[in-house]
Each structure stands twice: as structure tokens, then as C-alpha cells.
Amino acid sequence: MELTIRIIIYAIIVLSYCFSLWLSILNYKNRNATMPEEVNDIYDEKAYQKWHEYNMANFKFSIVTNTITTLLFLLLLITGFFPLINRLSIDLVNHYELQVLFFIGFYYLVEYIVGIFTSYYQTFTIEEEFGFNKSTKAIFVKDKLKSLLLTIILGGGLVYGLASLYSNVSSMFFVYAFLFLVVILLVSNLLYVKVFVPIFNKLTPLEDGSLKTKIVDFAKSVGYEVNKISIIDASKRSSKLNAYFSGFGKLKQVVLYDTLVDKCSDEEVVSVLAHEIGHNKHKHMWSGFLQTIIQIAIYIAVLVLFFEVPVFSKAFGFSDSNFGFALVMFTVLMTPLNIPISLITNYISRLHEYQADNYAATNYSKEHMESSLKVLTRENFNNLTPHPVYVKMYYSHPPTADRIRAIRKIQ
Numbered sequence: 001m002e003l004t005i006r007i008i009i010y011a012i013i014v015l016s017y018c019f020s021l022w023l024s025i026l027n028y029k030n031r032n033a034t035m036p037e038e039v040n041d042i043y044d045e046k047a048y049q050k051w052h053e054y055n056m057a058n059f060k061f062s063i064v065t066n067t068i069t070t071l072l073f074l075l076l077l078i079t080g081f082f083p084l085i086n087r088l089s090i091d092l093v094n095h096y097e098l099q100v101l102f103f104i105g106f107y108y109l110v111e112y113i114v115g116i117f118t119s120y121y122q123t124f125t126i127e128e129e130f131g132f133n134k135s136t137k138a139i140f141v142k143d144k145l146k147s148l149l150l151t152i153i154l155g156g157g158l159v160y161g162l163a164s165l166y167s168n169v170s171s172m173f174f175v176y177a178f179l180f181l182v183v184i185l186l187v188s189n190l191l192y193v194k195v196f197v198p199i200f201n202k203l204t205p206l207e208d209g210s211l212k213t214k215i216v217d218f219a220k221s222v223g224y225e226v227n228k229i230s231i232i233d234a235s236k237r238s239s240k241l242n243a244y245f246s247g248f249g250k251l252k253q254v255v256l257y258d259t260l261v262d263k264c265s266d267e268e269v270v271s272v273l274a275h276e277i278g279h280n281k282h283k284h285m286w287s288g289f290l291q292t293i294i295q296i297a298i299y300i301a302v303l304v305l306f307f308e309v310p311v312f313s314k315a316f317g318f319s320d321s322n323f324g325f326a327l328v329m330f331t332v333l334m335t336p337l338n339i340p341i342s343l344i345t346n347y348i349s350r351l352h353e354y355q356a357d358n359y360a361a362t363n364y365s366k367e368h369m370e371s372s373l374k375v376l377t378r379e380n381f382n383n384l385t386p387h388p389v390y391v392k393m394y395y396s397h398p399p400t401a402d403r404i405r406a407i408r409k410i411q
Helices: 002-032 045-078 081-092 098-131 136-170 171-200 208-222 257-265 265-279 284-308 323-363 367-379 388-394 401-410
Strands: 203-205 231-233 243-246 253-257
Touching: 002 045, 002 323, 002 388, 045 081, 045 098, 045 323, 081 098, 081 323, 098 323, 136 171, 136 257, 136 323, 171 203, 171 243, 171 253, 171 284, 203 257, 208 265, 231 257, 243 265, 253 257, 253 265, 257 265, 257 367, 265 284, 265 367, 284 323, 323 401, 367 401, 388 401
Parallel strands: 231 253
Antiparallel strands: 203 231, 243 253
């Protein structure tokens, strides 16, 4: 039985890797597809050639990194790395929750070290070569150290909390773990801009001027109260553009990338904000929150399966069910689990984007909504001809051509 489980797990890992590789190749081969008329003016010939080169570099790099991480994990499973760090954790501490924490910590350290090299190459080779990287090596090191510290504090706290729940209320673990994670999700959403963003970036209030006046005037015209608008210094790391809402109710806040303000006209920035207001008007944030809650319930149910069936741990060298190993296996096997989930959630997300576009085009300006999409696409080097299957699987936003086509149909 244990041999069968090992073979099944290995097969799932390899098949998940092959599925991801197949989708990437499918999408890459579609790069030379006929460009839709709606977007044929976004890139000139030179810029489009540069996009092809950027796409190729990222494609090759993603294959290399996915191959390395998959082979590394298989190697750790085959060589008995996990029972080894479990014994080491037991020797270090007597406290059950701390044993789980050390177990996960040892495994995370391996992932973290590998991630440093891949992240460094991505930032200072690919992004640097194509002019997107604005970060320095000093900022990179500081970011990595801050991320490590946050992971130790927040991730460690999360693992400790789950392990404590499992050891104390194992029969009711599903209920308590579900409530625990939902509370964490809600609190993190509320505190994201106020607490976590300032750790990495500087937020400054939008200064008085024509842009702020146009934003406030538009918000008032649609009965929307903008409590706070902040500019984030995204340009110190990247030249890419974005904007987002954070928080719920009266705690909601608008965050604009400084790159967005610099490279878009005032009207285009307002149209992007109108799009975000559209999300709020349609209650998309609450819809997304509900979807995440459902996903949490599914994930915990699968997690409990790994806890309660000892053969999953015994198949890889453990004497009985192991909480830490079950957590590790769960994170790896989330890939196949997320295939049907992603198909549904991304489909809903793309519908929401169409609704927000419609809101911005109807209540503000079709012309500026379209032009802002083109600027965002050009500056972020977005793919103009993604493969439809790849879009269904991975795209939370519709391709630019589809969005512009929908906007033009609005009466």
C-alpha cells in the first residue's frame, strides 16, 4: 500500500509539472498568432520585437525554475530528507508545536535559498535587460531580509496556531482551523496597506492638483466617497504600472503606483480609478472574499485527509501521521487541486473585470478607459495574443483585445 501511495504521489507531481509545461508551450507558440485589430496600435514594430524577446526570456526561465523546483522536491522525497529533519526537530525541542515549526522551518530554508537565486536572476538579468527593473542590490537584499522576517513571524505564527489546534482539538480541527484562517484573512485585508505595504514601500498622500480634483469630482458624481488616495513609490523597483483598492467599508483606500501617474494622462488615471470603483460598486471585493472562504474550506478538508490517513506519511519514512509533512505535501499537491478551482475563480474574476470596465466606460469615458488599457498593456509588456486555454487556466483579467472589444460595444 505504501509503495502504491509513493508512486501515486510521484505521478501527481510529475503530471502536474507536465501539465504546466504543456500550457506554457501552448501559450508560447501562440505568440505569433494574428494580432487582433483592437490592439494592433499598442506596439510599434521595434517594441513588438522587444516584447517577443522578453516573452522568450521569461518562457525559458519559467521552464528552468519549474524544472529545478520539481526535481528538488522529488529529490527531497526520495532521499528521506523529511524524516531526517523531523528527527532533528524532535531532538532540538520537546514541545510538539515547536517541533512542527522547526520541521517547516528547515524545509522553508531550502526553498528560500533556491528562491534567492531565481529571484535575483529574474530581477537583475531579465527585468534589467528589458528596462523594467529599477531596484538596486541593496533594496533586493533588504526586501529578502524583510520577507524572511515577516515569514518567520506571520508564517511561523500561522503554522504554530494550526499545529496547536490540531494537538488540542483534533476532532474539531476543521471548524476551528476554518474560523482561524478566515479571521486572519479578514485582518490581513484590513491591515495590508496600513501595516504591511509601508514595510517595503513609501506611501504619500496624493497632492492637491488637477488629478486629485478630477478624481474627487468623479467619485462625487457617482456617489462614492474616497477617504484616502495614496501614491506608492513602485518606481524604485519596477517601471510597471498598477493601481488597487484595499480594505472594506470606511477603511477602504485607493493606492496608485507613481509610475501610473507619471505615464498616464489625468483622464486615464481617473478611468483606472473608475474601474476600481466599479469593482466596489458591484461588491466584487466581497465576492472575492466569499470565494476565498470557500477555497479555505476545501483546502482544510484536503489537509485533514493527509492528517487522518497515516499511510500518506508512512509511505515516505514516517512511523505515523506527521502534521508538518502533511502541510508540506498539501502545499505541493495544491497544484492539481487548484486546476478546477482556478478555472472557476478566474472565470468569475474575468467577468468582474468586464463589469468594472463597463462601469468605468459608462460612468466616465469609453475613450479614456480604452486608452488607459493600451498604456497599461504597453508599459507592462502584456501578451496581446495569449492562447485561449492558457487564459482560461491562468488569467484573472481578460486579454486586452477582449476588454477593448467589449468596451466598444457599450452603447
